Each structure stands twice: as C-alpha cells, then as structure tokens.
Amino acid sequence: MATEPYRQTASEVLARINSGDLTVEQYAQSLLARIKARDAVVKAWAYLDPARVIEEAKRLDQVPIDERGPLHGVAIAVKDVIYTKDMPTQFNSPAYEGHGPTVDAASIMILRQAGALIFGKTTTTEFAATTQGPITTNPHDSSRTPGGSSSGSGAAVGDFQAPIGLGTQTGGSTIRPGSFNGIYAFKPTWNSISREGQKIYSLILDTLGLYTRSVDDLELLADVFKLEDDMAPDRDFKVMGSKFAVCKTMVWPQVGPGTAAAMEKAAELLRAHGAEVDEIGFPEDLNDLPRWHSTVLNSDGRVAFLPDYCASKGKISKQLIDQVENRGRISRAAQLEAFDKIATARPVVDEMVGKYAAVLVPSVPDEAPEGIDSTGSAAFNGIWTALHNPVINIPGFHGGNNMPIGISLVAPRYYDRHLLAVGRRVGEIFEQEGGWKPKN
Template identity: 35%
Template sequence: MAADAAALTALEARERLRAGTLTAGGYADALLARIGRSEPAVQAWAALDAAHVRTQAAALDALPPEARGAPLFGLPVGLKDIVDTADLPTENGTVLHTGRQPRRDAVLVQRLRAAGAVVMGKTVTTELATYAPGKTRNPHDTAHTPGGSSSGSAAAVAAGHVPLAVGTQTNGSVIRPASFCGVVGVKPTFGRIARTGVLVQSPNFDHVGVFARSVPDAALLAQVLAGADAGDPATALRATPPLLDACLQPPPAPPRLGWFPGPFRDRVAADARAAFERLRERLAPHLVAFELPADAHAVVADHRLVMEAEIAGSFDAEYERGREHLSASLRGQIERGRQTSAVAHRQALARLAAYADALDAALAQVDAVLTPAALGTAPAGLASTGDPLMCTLWTAAGTPAVSLPLLAGADGLPLGVQLVAARDDDARLLRTARWLMDTLRPGGVAPVDPAAAAA
C-alpha cells in the first residue's frame, strides 16, 4: 500500500482520501518513506519535520467525514523556501537568513491550510531565488542540475516526494525546472496568485507557480491558490476561473497551436531542435504559423534592466550588511541594478507594457503557442541551473505558460514542451495542455526513484 500510495497523482489520492480507503496519515507515511529512500540523492528539502507532518495529517484524520470534501484534503504540498510559514523556517536560500522564522503564513499558505492540505516542508531554492544553485540534484540523473530557482519543488514532485509543490518565476524559475525534471509546471497569468508573504525579488515580474505530475493536478492547486489579496497590488478582485473543471473538458473544436521555433532557435540544442521537428510533424494538422510582435527582440534586454534594478532595491539590506556572503552572480546583478536610472526603468516598463498588449493580440488567434521550455535538457554539473532564455518573452509579458514533459533529448533526459496563451486565458491553456498530454503521453508521468536506479 505504501509504494502504491506514493505513486498516486493528487486527484487519485484525493479520491481515495474522500472515500476513506486512504487516510491522511497513511498517505503522509508513504511519502515520508519515499523521501527517506531518495532524499540523500536528490536533496530537495530545505526543512522537513516528519513528526510535524504526521501531526498535521492526524489532525485531518480526526475531523468529521464531511471535512474530506475540502479541495486538498490530506494532500501534502511542498513549498519553495521563499514562502513564509509560521510553523517552519523560511531562509530564502541564503546564509544571511539562516534561522529566519516568520510569525505568520503567506496568504497562499493560508489558502492551502484552509483547503485541507498538509504542508510537507520547505523545498530548496537558489540563493534569494536568483541564479546561484542550491544543493538539489535532478532525480533523473543526479549529476545534472534540476534547474532553478524552484529547484527543490520540481525535484520533489519528480521524485514522488509530494504530488504537488509551489514555486515562483521571475524569469524561468518554474518552467525551466519543470522541463529539466520531467514534470508539469504552470506559471499562471501575472497577478493570478497573491504573493503576500513571498520573498519580493522583482515586483513587476514575480509570479507564483505550481508543479505536479499531471495537468489536472496542477489546475487543482492553481485554482485553490488563485485570488486577490490587499497585500499584493498585482492582484485584482475578480472571479477565479474554474481551472480544474475547464481543464477536464474536451476542447470544443480541434485546438489551433501556434508553431513558434522562436527568435533564439540557433541557441537551442541540436537534439532539442530535432525532437521538436518530430513533434511538428506529428501535430501538423493542428499547427498554424505564429509571429511575435515586431519589438520582441528588445524584450530580453528590457526584462533584464527592470529585473536587476528591482533586485537591487529588494536586496539592498543584504548587500549592505553581508555582500561578502552573496554569490558573485547576485552581487553583479545588484551592482548593475544600482546603476539603472529611474527614467530608464520607467521607459523599459512602458516598452514592455506595449509589447504585452501586442502579444495578447497575437495570441488571441490561437489556443496556445507551442515552443521549447528550455534550450535543451538539464546541463551536466551543479554549478549552474541553466539558461532561462526560452521563458523570458512570456514572463516579461505576464502571460500564462505551461511546461509539459513530452519529449526527451539524446541523453534520455526530459525536454519540456512549453505552451503559452494570452493573459487571463489560463483556463483554456490548461484545457489545451491536458488535451496535448492525453494525445501524446496518455500514460502520464510516473515518479522517478533515483535510489532504486542506483540499487
């Protein structure tokens, strides 16, 4: 039963939990056993207290039967270690925050608990959610990076430690690790999930995203987390779209997918280009030509200018009191950001806003655009988390994006297919993503067990 339970998707586990054929405590124990076996190889967790996990699960099992109807009843969720939790430390991936203990939960954690979730623990992040890697390894091959900055969240889902996890993306920090680790990653429309109580890096680009092993699982978690909060000015009071219900519906007509090899095609690895060419041939009846707005080539530079200026402001205190403890990469970003004028920052934001509007108009002609999620499979070594270039055009515009584990590179490692839609078109995007997964990979995504492979 333990091995069986650990392999369940979130929706499969929820069905058993609601039926009473699986207890929250039994499910937590199955996942903890799996963590105990493979965590020494994967190192996905920054903070995990098994006794606390079991206490949460026991409290849920003690509730009356009607409580089992909560959307996430008994489902363990991993949280990137930049999300505040009142019952676990949040150290933001830097020694400067060692021992940091928030007094209150982030808004998204409040929503998780209200929905009946078990907070499994805090997953490893890169340094202050930027580029310097943490300790996490790729479960498919521990000699390779899992990506970043949501390294531990993607790896924990891939390894079957949890069915669901939360990450963030300011450039490519959900989509890229999802691609490298072979799981589903969803970055919703900017402002869809409140960031109150989440580390502030770049307020104009910070998104909360989710990881799962199926598209419906990701839709379930995103729907629970979505909603406005007064503490996050990027959010707005609006109805939450029925992401899960929409995701589970068949498309009313054959989806139209914009084929977009991208302006960075020459940077994409040869085996990845070959894999996408085979995908193009298979999906030919659904593909239509797609072109970016004319000013798209300037987006990467404008995104970097704004992001680094805002990083300099967000991490000024860390730089002033402990710059010697920051990576050379982060010091460089802060120092470049400090040289950016307010005029340059505002001009770049204005150009990006115009680009986002033009991109929405182009995306309105298709159900989704199809493009690589990364330049290739996870690079060997652990000194870098890989290049986020294939995500920048979409993150800068705030459009929703999904990475689907549909392809593999010449080295056998996962290669994600990225789908992108217009802002606020999250529900249709998830429906299209589920259709594509069911069409090309009907068996879904099984968890990886590096400990078993090594044995």
C-alpha cells in the same frame, strides 16, 4: 498490485482518502519512506521534520468528513522563499540561517484552509535570484541540475516525494525545472495568485508557480486559488479541428538539438491528431524583449536586495551585490524604456497568441545540463514572464541522453483555465507519444 500512495497524483490520493481507503497518516508515511530512500541522492528539502508531518497528518485524520477541504491531506512541497509560520524560511542565504517568520504567506494560508498537508520546505537558489545551484540533483540523473531557482520543488515532484510543489518565477524559475524534471509546471497570469508573504525579487515579474504530475492536479489548485477566466473554458476541448501555432521566438539561436527535435515532433503529433499548426514569429520591433526583461530584473534587484546588502553584505552572493551596486550600469532611461516597451508589447502579443487554441514555444534550450553548480539557461522563459502570459510546461519528450524535455503552451493573459483545458488534451498526446519514459 496496488500503487504505492507516494506514486499517486494528488487527485488519486484525494479519491482514496475520501473513500476511506487511505488515511492521511498512511499517506504521509509512504511519502516519508520515499524521501528516506532518495534524499541522500536528490537532496530536495531545505527543512523537513518527519515527526511534525505525522502529527499534522494525524490531526487531519480527525477532521470530520463534512468539514474537510478540497485538498484534504494532500502533501505540498513549499519553496523556501515562501513564509511558513511553523517552519524556517531561510532563502538559502547565510544571512537568514535559522530565520523563522511567525506568519504564513497568503498562498500557504489558502492551502491550509483547503486542508492541505504542508509537508516541508524545498531548496532554492539564494533568494530565488541567483544562478548558483543549491545541492539538489536531478532525480533522473544525479550528475545533472534539476534547474532553478525552484530546484527542490521541481525535483521533489519529479521524484515522487510530493505530488504538488510550490515554486516562483521571475525569469524561468518554474518552467525550466518543470522541463528538466519531466513534470507539469504552470506559471499563471501574473498577479493571479497573491505573492504576499514571499521574498520579493521584482514586483512586476514575480509569479507563484505550480508543479504537479497531472493537469487534474493543476485544475484542483486553480479551483483553490480561484483562478477564473472571463469566459468558462471548454472542458471538452478537442485537439482535432483546433488551430495551434509554433513560435520559436527571437531566442531560437540558443536552442539545442533536443528541444529543436521536440518542437518538431510536438507539431507533428498535433497534426497527426487532426490539428492545424501554423508557424508564427514576433514582430521585429519586439526582438529586444529579452533585453528589456533583463533590464527590469536587474533594476528591481537593486531595490529588492538593498536591505540585505546594508545589513549582511558579507553574507550574500556576489551576484546580488553586483545588482545592488548596479555593476551593469543600467540607467534610469533604460529602465523606463524597458517598462514602457514591455507594457506596449503585452496587448500585441495577446492578440498574436489569441488567434490559436495555444501557441507552442520552447521551455528550455535542451535537456538538463551536466553539473549542479549552475541551474541552466532561462533564455526561453523571460519573454513570457515579462509579458505576464500564462505558461504550462508539458512533459513527454527527451534529449540525446534520454533526459526529459518539455514543450510550453502559452495563451493570452487571464486565459489560465482555457490553457489548462487545452494542456490536458495536449498532455495526453505528448505523454503517450512523445517518447520519454521516466526510469524511476
């Protein structure tokens, strides 16, 4: 029996569309049917117009074969903080209800030129900046959060409602939902992909994030976004004979039993496949990295949300108001210390992780917590966001309630393609032998 198009990865769908076995319209209809069947439970979409989707799919089917782009017809779910000229961008904020920019974000311009089908807008926490969850649920257990702030994009990809999702990360907003939803999540090196045309929280932290169900699809996106290392990665990377390291990080006291077991099993699997796995830690003088990240985040929030505070204070959340009013009493001296200490730490950490094919670190404290009021803890993510390192969440493990848990791999800055090459082989092992199997 042929696999339903909605269940296929972007790479698989592209092969079918390019061979003439599947039209973009047929593909779009398959995804829309999946969404219709699941939307009442998952609630991943902030805006979706099926008629517009079909109209665009039909237009793409009329594009001559020799004029088609590398993502021709592939559906993209877009986080609702990224501008789209033909759809609302409302930031999950009452202050922007019905807001419709007349321009595309840079990332959307690039994807459209590549032939992608921009499917709809997915849910987010307010301005991608709060911990109050939207209405979206985890596709593997609707009583649990899908994570945030890229809640809808992570849930949509995890529930086979789209093969690719765009997210953003300022703290842990890409990697955490990747782990909670059992999918691949990639946060490239900071500033590798233009953030022009998305709501800015922190210029020094914000990074576009990518969701897929395969590393092949991440490679497709890396090609489209022109992610390049100085040295071409080893496309035939082998785990056997390679060196990895485990880094529990200074946040390890916050770990739960599910992630602790997943980290141990991940290391065991790599050793079983012939890799050497060391254990490393941060230098003691970098133990304040989580605090420095928090200082930068909250200080930048004072600036980012001041316009909304001035124009619509009564319509934005208390968490944002507190940042603008500096309720945490963060001094300028503390701000400078955080900027400077993080900058000093970056080359030190690059050298530390650069000794290995990749370094394994926790993606989350544990499996997705119950309830959707909170999006869960980003404690293990902020470090790497501040340091600007590329990070990929690899699915394959599970917690005590058989909910997915991922493990992250990190590499030095601008080793994005290297990390994807390593992630491909590690992902094959973790997915096949990690123990978690999705129910849907």
